[in-house]
Amino acid sequence: xEEGAILSLPQKxxxxxxxxxxxxxxxxxxxxxxxxxxxxxxxxxxIKSNAVEFADIGCxxxxxxxxxxxxxxxxxxxxxxxxxxxxxYVMDRIKALRTLNPGSYGNIACIRTNAMKYLPNYFxxxxxxxxxxxxxxxxxxxAKHKWRIINNALLSEYAYVLRKGGLVYTITDVxxxxxxxxxxxxxxxxxxRLTEEETKLDPITPKLYQSSExxxxxxxxxxxxxxxxxxxx
Ligand code: SAM
Numbered sequence: 614x615e616e617g618a619i620l621s622l623p624q625k626x627x628x629x630x631x632x633x634x635x636x637x638x639x640x641x642x643x644x645x646x647x648x649x650x651x652x653x654x655x656x657x658x659x660i661k662s663n664a665v666e667f668a669d670i671g672c673x674x675x676x677x678x679x680x681x682x683x684x685x686x687x688x689x690x691x692x693x694x695x696x697x698x699x700x701x702y703v704m705d706r707i708k709a710l711r712t713l714n715p716g717s718y719g720n721i722a723c724i725r726t727n728a729m730k731y732l733p734n735y736f737x738x739x740x741x742x743x744x745x746x747x748x749x750x751x752x753x754x755x756a757k758h759k760w761r762i763i764n765n766a767l768l769s770e771y772a773y774v775l776r777k778g779g780l781v782y783t784i785t786d787v788x789x790x791x792x793x794x795x796x797x798x799x800x801x802x803x804x805x806r807l808t809e810e811e812t813k814l815d816p817i818t819p820k821l822y823q824s825s826e827x828x829x830x831x832x833x834x835x836x837x838x839x840x841x842x843x844x845x846x
Contacts, residue, residue: 622709625674628702633750634695636729636760644731651735656722657689665689665735666742668774670728670762671749675703677825679710682721684820688742691735692723700725729762732774739776743817746794748827751787763794765801772803775845780807784821784840786831791839804843812842 634640645651653660667685669678672692681690694700703723710718726735752760763783771781781804783794798804812818821840823832831838 622713623702623705625702628674628698628705630696630698636695636727636762640695640727642726642731644726644734646734648733648735648737648740656691656724658719660689663737663740665691665740667691667745668693668728668732668736668741668743669745669747671695671746672703672723672825673748674699674826675706675723676829677745677747677820678703678721678723679706679718680820680824682710682718684816686717686720688720690721692721693726693728693732694723695725695727697725729767732770736774738773739779741775742779744771744775744779744781746781746783747821747825748785748831749783749790749794751785751790753787753789758793761790761793763797765797768797768801768804772801772845777845779845780815781843781845782817782821782840783842784828784838786836786838788837788839791841795841798841798843803846805846807842807844812840815842818842 648663653662653665666688667681667690669681669690669692672678672694675692678690678692692703694703700723707718707721707723746762749762752758781798785791799806818840821828822838823829
């Protein structure tokens with residue numbers, strides 16, 4: 614999109630893509646060899662190096678990322694999305710939002726990447742304070758469980774990029790996946806679940822339900838929501 618041509622937000626219907634992209638396949642991604650290599654100013658006009666604190670993993674069409682941008686104007690948030698058209702949509706959406714609202718949304722950005730492979734290429738040890746896994750792909754069949762974005766090996770990687778006290782947010786409408794995520798996180802020595810009271814008091818909790826496109830769909834269809842938040846110990 615030409616900078617001067619932005620008069621409105623992009624339309625999702627021009628960016629549709631089939632629901633799943635194999636996260637284990639070798640797509641051609643460009644990625645930095647280490648976090649210090651990455652020039653963050655290509656994504657955020659005013660950023661100091663490695664200042665991103667929030668990661669929205671599998672951000673989809675970016676609705677929650679936009680909410681984060683508004684809620685936390687002083688924090689930088691990165692959406693990571695594997696599907697090319699979907700990530701293009703989020704990038705165009707943010708570009709349009711910045712043009713239509715001068716001075717706002719400079720703190721959110723999206724990259725197309727495979728978050729199951731390249732997180733430590735972008736984030737240093739203990740860099741992040743929050744990671745979001747909102748309505749992740751359920752991969753129902755047993756043979757596809759290895760595609761699930763929460764698993765033992767990846768949890769150790771998430772613990773590496775999260776600082777102590779940092780939080781992992783999960784929400785899904787699929788009870789079986791919720792139980793899977795909770796049992797893996799509870800079984801990992803570096804995570805402990807927030808109590809119900811702590812979960813209720815977190816100002817982000819109410820936003821988890823429908824800020825994202827997938828969440829809004831679940832609300833429209835009157836589906837269930839299962840939330841679990843874990844602290845990096
Ligand atoms: N979080 C968004 C929401 O709540 O609307 C999207 C949910 S959608 C069901 C799951 C998203 O995760 C899809 O857009 C998918 O392309 C993305 N995804 C799946 N595996 C991924 C991976 N390994 N790296 C980055 N994105 C991934």
